[in-house]
Amino acid sequence: MRFFVTTMAPERRNSTSRTAQRLAPFGTSIFGEVTWLAQDRGAINLGQGFPDFEGPPELADAAFRAMRDGHNQYARPMGAVPLALAISKQVERDHGLHRDPLTDVCVTSGATEAIAAALLGTLDPGDAVLTFEPFYDSYPAITALAGARFDTVPLHFPDFRIDFERLRSKVTPETKILLLNAPHNPTGRVFDDEELESLAAICIEHDLVAVCDDVYEHLWFDGARHRPLASLPGMGERTITISSTGKTFSMTGWKIGWAHGSARLVASVFAAHQFLTFATAHPLQHAMAYALETFDGPWLQRLRDEYEQRRQCLLDGLARSGFTAARPSGSYFVMARHDAFFDAADDPAEPDVAIARRLIERTGVAAIPPSSFYREAVSEGRRLLRFAFCKRIETLQAAMDRLAKGL
Ligand SMILES: Cc1ncc(COP(=O)(O)O)c(C=O)c1O
Structure with a gap:
C-alpha cells in the first residue's frame, strides 16, 4: 500500500x-x-x-419513469415505501424472515452507508467489534470513527474456515458486535451450516449484536447456497442484515443499500442514518423497488x-x-x-x-x-x-x- x-x-x-x-x-x-x-x-x-x-436496461427506464412521475424531492428518510415493501417481500421470499416494511427496514446510500450507520448507531467508545480477516476495508475505519476497538480472527488460505477456538478466545466483555460478511469478500467463502450454528451460539451466549454484510447474498456456486445468519433460531431479533442492489443488479454506481432487523435495532441504524445522509436518492429507490419485484428466481x-x-x-x-x-x-x-x-x-x-x-x-x-x-x-x-x-x-x-x- x-x-x-x-x-x-x-x-x-x-x-x-x-x-x-x-x-x-x-x-x-x-x-x-x-x-x-x-x-x-x-x-x-x-x-x-x-x-x-x-445491469438490466429496464432499470434505467424505471429510474427515468420515477423522475418523470415526480419522485424528485427527499424520500421518506427510512426509505421510499415501495422499496421498503419490496425488500421486506424479498427477505420473506428468499429467507423466510418477517420484516415490517415500515419499522424493520432502513434504506441507505449503498451498503457502505448501512455498515457505517449500523456501527455508529450501536457502538459506544470502549466497545469492541469482532470480525474476520481479510476484511472489507471500511470496517476498521468506521469502528475507529465510533471510538471502538477492532479485533479480528484470521481465515487462512486456501479453505478459509472459521477457527472457533480462536474466535471464542477473542470475545471479551467489551465485545458488542460480531461483524460477518457472507458470502465473504475477498475469500469467496460461503459459511456452512455448522459454522453458522456455532456463530449463532456465540452471539446468543455473549449477547452480541450480529451485523451481517450480505451484499453478495445472491452470488453462490457449486451448491453452496447462502443462508443468512439472521434466519437461524434466536438470531432474527439480534441481527442487522445489510445488502444492496449494486452487486445483484450490476449497478454499483447507484448506491442503493439497506439494513433490516428488529424494529429496535433498525431504530439504532436510523439514529445514525438521519444525520449521515438523511435520505437516499429518491428516483433510484423506485427503480430498485421495480428491480426487486421483477427479477427473482430464474x-x-x-x-x-x-x-x-x-x-x-x-x-x-x-x-x-x-x-x-x-x-x-x-x-x-x-x-x-x-x-x-x-x-x-x-x-x-x-x-x-x-x-x-x-x-x-x-x-x-x-x-x-x-x-x-x-x-x-x-x-x-x-x-x-x-x-x-x-x-x-x-x-x-x-x-x-x-x-x-x-x-
Ligand atoms: C463486502 C462488501 N461490503 C460492502 C460493499 C459496498 O457496497 P455498496 O457499493 O452497496 O456500498 C462492498 C463493495 O465492494 C463489499 O464488497
Whole structure:
C-alpha cells in the first residue's frame, strides 16, 4: 500500500495534514489507488469489484419513469415505501424472515452507508467489534470513527474456515458486535451450516449484536447456497442484515443499500442514518423497488450461471499463468498465491504491493494487493493477490492472455 500512497497521493503523507487522528492510520483506500494506476497504464482492471457490463436496461427506464412521475424531492428518510415493501417481500421470499416494511427496514446510500450507520448507531467508545480477516476495508475505519476497538480472527488460505477456538478466545466483555460478511469478500467463502450454528451460539451466549454484510447474498456456486445468519433460531431479533442492489443488479454506481432487523435495532441504524445522509436518492429507490419485484428466481439463477462461467475463466487463466488460487464458492473474487512471481528485486516488505505493481506495468492487468485487509495474518496477505471476475468473458480472457504472455 505504501507504494501507491507515496506515488499517487503524496499530499496525504504531508506532515501538515489536517486529517483527523482517528482516520490517519487508514491512508488512502487501496481501491482508488489501484484504479488510478490501472487507468494511467491502460491496464485491464480486475482489482476493484465493479462490473464492466450493464445491469438490466429496464432499470434505467424505471429510474427515468420515477423522475418523470415526480419522485424528485427527499424520500421518506427510512426509505421510499415501495422499496421498503419490496425488500421486506424479498427477505420473506428468499429467507423466510418477517420484516415490517415500515419499522424493520432502513434504506441507505449503498451498503457502505448501512455498515457505517449500523456501527455508529450501536457502538459506544470502549466497545469492541469482532470480525474476520481479510476484511472489507471500511470496517476498521468506521469502528475507529465510533471510538471502538477492532479485533479480528484470521481465515487462512486456501479453505478459509472459521477457527472457533480462536474466535471464542477473542470475545471479551467489551465485545458488542460480531461483524460477518457472507458470502465473504475477498475469500469467496460461503459459511456452512455448522459454522453458522456455532456463530449463532456465540452471539446468543455473549449477547452480541450480529451485523451481517450480505451484499453478495445472491452470488453462490457449486451448491453452496447462502443462508443468512439472521434466519437461524434466536438470531432474527439480534441481527442487522445489510445488502444492496449494486452487486445483484450490476449497478454499483447507484448506491442503493439497506439494513433490516428488529424494529429496535433498525431504530439504532436510523439514529445514525438521519444525520449521515438523511435520505437516499429518491428516483433510484423506485427503480430498485421495480428491480426487486421483477427479477427473482430464474433471473437470479441465470446471473449465478453467468458468474460461474466467469469464475471458471479466471481460475483456468490463473492456473495457466502459475498462480495457486483458492476456488471461491461465493462473491466475485478469487484469492491467489503469487509465490511463483516474486523476485529478489521486489520489495520483500510488501511483496503483494510490489507484484501488483509489476502486473500492471508488465502485463497490463490490475489486481488488489490484499495485505491491508489483514491485521494479524499480514504476512499471509502479502503472499496473495485478489482478482475480481465481475467482468465480461472477453475481458477476462484478454486479461488471462496478457498474464500468460507477460509472466
Ligand atoms: C463486502 C462488501 N461490503 C460492502 C460493499 C459496498 O457496497 P455498496 O457499493 O452497496 O456500498 C462492498 C463493495 O465492494 C463489499 O464488497
